[in-house]
Amino acid sequence: MTKVEAAYQALMARLTTAAEDSANPLPEPKRNEPLVNAFTSFEGGGNQVDGGVFLNVFDQDGDPLGIESGASDEDEHADHEFYQNAQIEWIVEHNKNDEREALFDAGMEAIAAALQADRFLGGAVDDLEIQMPRRANLALSGAPKIKAVIIPLRMLLTAKSYIG
Secondary structure (H helix, E strand, C coil), X not given: XXXXXXXXXXXXXXXXXXXXXXXXXXXXXXXXXXXXXHHHHHXXXXXXXXXXXXXXXXXXXXXXXXXXXXXXXXCCCCCEEEEXXXXXXXXXXXXXXXXXXXXXXXXXXXXXXHHHCCCCHHHCCCEEEECCCEEECCCCCCCCCEEEEEEEEEEEEEECXXXX
């Protein structure tokens, strides 16, 4: 398994463990699921009163940092450092504003706690950086009352190649 895939699997494992804790509202995380699946899960798993939640991890492109100091491009044993990026999508649907806000905030706290508890993802990454969350605009006419955020992550990896 490549280091890149190991990093994504470790990230999913952290979020899955957090979702198994009944003290927080996180559902089982999905990976690379289209947004339409969130609305489908709301229809099947909840209703307009109870609402629904959706947690999704997207694989993203990486950013090279370069070759470890003292090594050259021709050195086949050189280690490459790079950031492998990911995004967490957290969506809450609920008709009652105060309950939607509380559920959304509790989920944000649970995600932060899960990621900050192990910034090395069990040794799969050299560091995990949580970037500034971006609120997603999902206010659509006729759509359920939704609050959503995209949380960008950067996972620092060191490997023999950028493929991992």
